[in-house]
Amino acid sequence: xxxxxxxxxxxxxxxxxxxxxxxxxxxxxxxxxxxxxxxxxxxxxxxxxxxxxxxxxxxxxxxxxxxxxxxxxxxxxxxxxxxxxxxxxxxxxxxxxxxxxxxxxxxxxxxxxxxxxxxxxxxxxxxxxxxxxxxxxxxxxxxxxxxxxxxxxxxxxxxxxxxxxxxxxxxxxxxxxxxxxxxxxxxxxxxxxxxxxxxxxxxxxxxxxxxxxxxxxxxxxxxxxxxxxxxxxxxxxxxxxxxxxxxxxxxxxx
Numbered sequence: 001x002x003x004x005x006x007x008x009x010x011x012x013x014x015x016x017x018x019x020x021x022x023x024x025x026x027x028x029x030x031x032x033x034x035x036x037x038x039x040x041x042x043x044x045x046x047x048x049x050x051x052x053x054x055x056x057x058x059x060x061x062x063x064x065x066x067x068x069x070x071x072x073x074x075x076x077x078x079x080x081x082x083x084x085x086x087x088x089x090x091x092x093x094x095x096x097x098x099x100x101x102x103x104x105x106x107x108x109x110x111x112x113x114x115x116x117x118x119x120x121x122x123x124x125x126x127x128x129x130x131x132x133x134x135x136x137x138x139x140x141x142x143x144x145x146x147x148x149x150x151x152x153x154x155x156x157x158x159x160x161x162x163x164x165x166x167x168x169x170x171x172x173x174x175x176x177x178x179x180x181x182x183x184x185x186x187x188x189x190x191x192x193x194x195x196x197x198x199x200x201x202x203x204x205x206x207x208x209x210x211x212x213x214x215x216x217x218x219x220x221x222x223x224x225x226x227x228x229x230x231x232x233x234x235x236x237x238x239x240x241x242x243x244x245x246x247x248x249x250x251x252x253x254x
Contacts, residue, residue, distance in 0.1 A: 004020075005020050005021045005035075006018070006036055006039065011191050012195070013048060013194075013195075013198065014049070014050060014053060014195065015051070015053070015097075016052075016191075017036055017039045017040065017052060017053070017055075018056065018187075019036070019054075019061070019062055020056075020058075022057055022058030022060070024063070025060055025062070025063035025106070026056040026057065026058065026060055026061065026062040026111075027062065027064060027065065027249075028085065028110055028111070029065075029066040029069045030069055030084040030085070031084075032066075033087070033088040034087075034088075036088050036092075037087055040052060040091050040099065044095045050098075050194055050198040051099070051100060052097055052098070053099075053100050053101075053194065054092070054099060054101045054102065055103075055190070056103075056105075056111075059104050060104060060106050061103040061104060061106060061111050061114075061115075061127070062106075062111035062114070063106060063108045063252050064108040064110045065085055065109055073240050078233075079229065080142065080229045080232035080233040080235075081226075081229045081233075083232075083236070085110050085142065086232075088114075089110075089146055090117075092118060093146060095119075096209060098119045098120065099117075100119065100120045100121070100122060100190040100193055101115045101122070101190075102122050102124075102186035102190035103121060103122065103123045103124060103127045103177070104183070105126070105252070106127070106129075106130070106252040107127065107128070107129050107130075108131075108249050109130070109132055110142070110143060110249060112131055112140075112143055113142065113146045116143065116176060117146040119209075119212070120179060120190075120193060121171075121176065121178050121179070122179045122181050122190045122193065123168045123172065123177035123181065123186065124180075124183050124184065124185060124186040125168060125181070125183040126168065126183050128165040128166065128167065128252075129159075129165065129166040129170075129171045129176060129177075130159075130166070131143070131163070132163055132249055133160065133249065135163050136249070137239075138235045138239070140160050141228040141229075141232045142229070144156055144160065145224040145225045147176065148224070149215070150174075150175035150178070151175050151176055155174050168180065
């Protein structure tokens, strides 16, 4: 059950959403993506929740999407925007409550999209960030639009086409990661960041979030997402008609 692989808890006013599937390097399937979506929406609707922290168990954020599970693209009118992972990314991005991604170890593919969709991203020492989709035969259009607000488009393309893992320093320099933490300390640092933010007047935080949304609109962020999802609709349909090519988006070292 997804609830066994996504744990939900509270630390004071901070909501914790933790991916817990260590046997599969925290690869995210559709039911897990739906569970993350539901948890983020519930916390966002809770006036007592001051922030949301997304993390992974076992010293890894996530190895990305579990691509052994195929989307049902046969339904009439199906598009990639119906995909559970696409809904999850849009939900995190649109959340009015600050969301902080706490990254230990590897963030791969879809997980990099979560890092970009979050309001802030805390990277632990030794963390790595990789987009492996080009090696699987497609450009990562499902996650790319969530990266360009903090990274230059050319940097996103380089990360995607090279397939090389970016170090914490690389991710911080590019803007993908906004804060650094010691190894093993990302989640605690993310909680501390939320608690520090809540010391500010509520109006200041409200204006900050409104400013970010305005900047996103000015860059036609929604149009970028729509275009990418249209392309991913074709990609997923094509991949579903071919044999499976792996279990998850990216392999990570033990």
